[in-house]
Amino acid sequence: MFENFKVPNELIPSDPRFGVGPSKVPMGYLSELLKTGPELLGTSHRKPAVINLVKEIHTGFREYFNLPDDYEIIIGNGGATFFFDMIGTGLVKSSSVHFTTGEFSTKWFKAHSKIPWIHATQKSTEFGVGVNPEVVEGHDMICCTLNETSTGVIVNKIPDVTESDTILAVDATSGAGQVPMDISKVDCYFFSPQKIFAGEGGLFIAFLSPKAVNRAVEVSALDRYIPQIMDWNFAIEKGKVFQTYNTPSITNLFFINEQLKQMNKLGEKEVIRLAEQKADFIYDWADKKEYLSIFVKEKEFRSMAVATIDVDDKYPVPDLVKSLRDQKVAYDIEGYRKMGRNQLRISLFHNIDIDDLIMLTEIIDLAITSES
Numbered sequence: 001m002f003e004n005f006k007v008p009n010e011l012i013p014s015d016p017r018f019g020v021g022p023s024k025v026p027m028g029y030l031s032e033l034l035k036t037g038p039e040l041l042g043t044s045h046r047k048p049a050v051i052n053l054v055k056e057i058h059t060g061f062r063e064y065f066n067l068p069d070d071y072e073i074i075i076g077n078g079g080a081t082f083f084f085d086m087i088g089t090g091l092v093k094s095s096s097v098h099f100t101t102g103e104f105s106t107k108w109f110k111a112h113s114k115i116p117w118i119h120a121t122q123k124s125t126e127f128g129v130g131v132n133p134e135v136v137e138g139h140d141m142i143c144c145t146l147n148e149t150s151t152g153v154i155v156n157k158i159p160d161v162t163e164s165d166t167i168l169a170v171d172a173t174s175g176a177g178q179v180p181m182d183i184s185k186v187d188c189y190f191f192s193p194q195k196i197f198a199g200e201g202g203l204f205i206a207f208l209s210p211k212a213v214n215r216a217v218e219v220s221a222l223d224r225y226i227p228q229i230m231d232w233n234f235a236i237e238k239g240k241v242f243q244t245y246n247t248p249s250i251t252n253l254f255f256i257n258e259q260l261k262q263m264n265k266l267g268e269k270e271v272i273r274l275a276e277q278k279a280d281f282i283y284d285w286a287d288k289k290e291y292l293s294i295f296v297k298e299k300e301f302r303s304m305a306v307a308t309i310d311v312d313d314k315y316p317v318p319d320l321v322k323s324l325r326d327q328k329v330a331y332d333i334e335g336y337r338k339m340g341r342n343q344l345r346i347s348l349f350h351n352i353d354i355d356d357l358i359m360l361t362e363i364i365d366l367a368i369t370s371e372s
């Protein structure tokens with residue numbers, strides 16, 4: 001289907017990248033990088049040029065998220081997937097409980113399940129259904145995913161664990177920056193930067209409360225093997241002097257900093273307002289079309305970062321996606337592969353222009369009605 005569908009010129013978006021990660025990196029960031037000439041790329045990450053860049057990133061995150069002063073920031077290689085294991089080896093004492101709402105939160109649970117000293121418990125919902133984390137007796141860590149990228153389900157309420165010995169850890173990979181959360185209630189808030197912060201894959205970024213730092217010290221004193229690349233004390237020490245754990249991609253750091261500068265010009269409140277505007281638009285569109293249905297039924301759990309929309313089986317999404325990709329009009333708008341649904345999954349990230357989003361919906365309407 002859709003082999004003969006031709007997108008009219010006036011509907012071609014300014015950029016075809018609508019994927020939920022890796023996400024659209026503005027081309028202007030590359031020209032800015034070029035301007036740094038031989039002063040940054042190819043220089044040591046333990047020397048001033050890169051240290052200053054990392055410092056700017058720390059300052060930018062502190063400003064954007066209004067981070068409590070006593071929170072530490074650590075950055076290292078490996079991304080969120082690596083960080084699941086780093087948390088399991090160095091931050092969990094003996095037991096973690098995982099509130100899972102899709103593939104990524106389940107991956108985190110599975111990572112902890114394989115660590116011999118962790119008793120991991122899964123509290124799962126059916127895909128597309130939301131759940132907020134709660135304190136569960138007997139677990140020293142609560143794990144949840146702010147924005148489940150596979151299903152488009154968010155967490156909108158977190159428990160207060162400040163008085164207990166429990167750590168609250170949040171994987172904020174595709175929500176950080178755009179899905180609201182009171183970070184002062186979170187002990188370990190982490191993400192990979194290739195989503196709203198328009199970096200590339202490969203890094204983890206984490207904000208740690210004093211409680212999380214104390215926990216890292218406590219666990220490192222146990223008689224437990226922790227791989228050298230997962231040394232929490234070293235990561236924290238390096239974070240304090242604006243360095244990454246080991247050698248980073250400097251290009252990636254540069255992109256993140258450019259994006260932070262743009263987002264800080266607006267501030268978190270305004271960025272969230274713009275995200276909600278796009279979310280309102282796309283869910284309203286899906287609600288009105290008889291061939292579409294919003295995957296996440298409960299409004300309070302619907303993401304303002306990743307929209308998941310089922311399409312009537314009469315119109316195969318893989319065919320539609322192929323047609324749009326072949327015409328270089330829209331990339332990466334299919335549902336998460338393992339979900340196995342006839343689904344669209346569309347980025348509402350900060351760099352997605354609302355006019356482009358409107359055009360994309362018009363293209364989809366046109367394509368589907370042309371086959372009806």
Ligand SMILES: Cc1ncc(COP(=O)(O)O)c(C=O)c1O
Nearest residue numbers: 079080081082104149173174192
């Ligand atoms: C919510 C979430 N967690 C973890 C990951 C894994 O991130 P990475 O591939 O950077 O390790 C992803 C990737 O898309 C994600 O969306």
